[in-house]
Amino acid sequence: MSFGDPNNPYGPPPGQPPTGPDYGYPHQQYPQQGYGGYPAPPPGGFGYPGGPVDMPGTVKAARVMLFVLGGFQALGGLVMVLASAWFADLIDDEISSDSTISSQDAETVADIGTGVLIVLGVFVLAFALWAILTGLKFATGRGGARVSAIIYSSLVVLFSLVSLVGANVFALISLVLGILIIVFCANRNGSLWFNRPQY
Numbered sequence: 001m002s003f004g005d006p007n008n009p010y011g012p013p014p015g016q017p018p019t020g021p022d023y024g025y026p027h028q029q030y031p032q033q034g035y036g037g038y039p040a041p042p043p044g045g046f047g048y049p050g051g052p053v054d055m056p057g058t059v060k061a062a063r064v065m066l067f068v069l070g071g072f073q074a075l076g077g078l079v080m081v082l083a084s085a086w087f088a089d090l091i092d093d094e095i096s097s098d099s100t101i102s103s104q105d106a107e108t109v110a111d112i113g114t115g116v117l118i119v120l121g122v123f124v125l126a127f128a129l130w131a132i133l134t135g136l137k138f139a140t141g142r143g144g145a146r147v148s149a150i151i152y153s154s155l156v157v158l159f160s161l162v163s164l165v166g167a168n169v170f171a172l173i174s175l176v177l178g179i180l181i182i183v184f185c186a187n188r189n190g191s192l193w194f195n196r197p198q199y
């Protein structure tokens with residue numbers, strides 16, 4: 001049966017002209033068909049923005065800054081761990097030259113100094129690993145990578161401010177990088193990137 005057949009039970013009621021794309025006026029616009037005969041979703045999904053396909057430049061910059069900070073912190077942590085033996089010898093020599101301190105006390109002080117230096121070095125290495133792993137998650141990560149970067153950068157800013165009070169001018173570099181990472185992750189481009197739909 002064709003649509004124009006008067007005996008067709010699925011056709012238009014009697015007395016009304018057939019409509020549709022094959023019958024001329026009045027034309028009816030049919031939605032584009034999607035999978036299984038359902039209408040295709042609008043571009044960007046159902047009311048949600050599609051999100052950027054490529055990582056925005058500011059997010060890439062924040063990622064590079066995380067790698068830079070993590071790299072310098074890893075280098076500093078390794079130096080602290082490796083220099084602990086040299087530091088112990090230095091303390092031992094200084095204390096041994098003082099005749100009022102026994103050699104056993106000098107060795108105890110040297111061991112404590114070495115232990116403190118090693119613990120600080122391991123802490124700095126763990127902090128560096130945090131930055132590097134967070135930067136690696138930027139490509140595939142969701143909001144968790146963004147939150148991790150913001151928390152990490154906030155701690156970097158805090159430690160940098162403490163270092164500046166101690167007259168460490170190099171802390172200005174980490175302070176600026178930490179602030180930029182927070183801004184780049186929290187701005188609109190960062191929000192669109194980390195909240196983009198992933199299929």
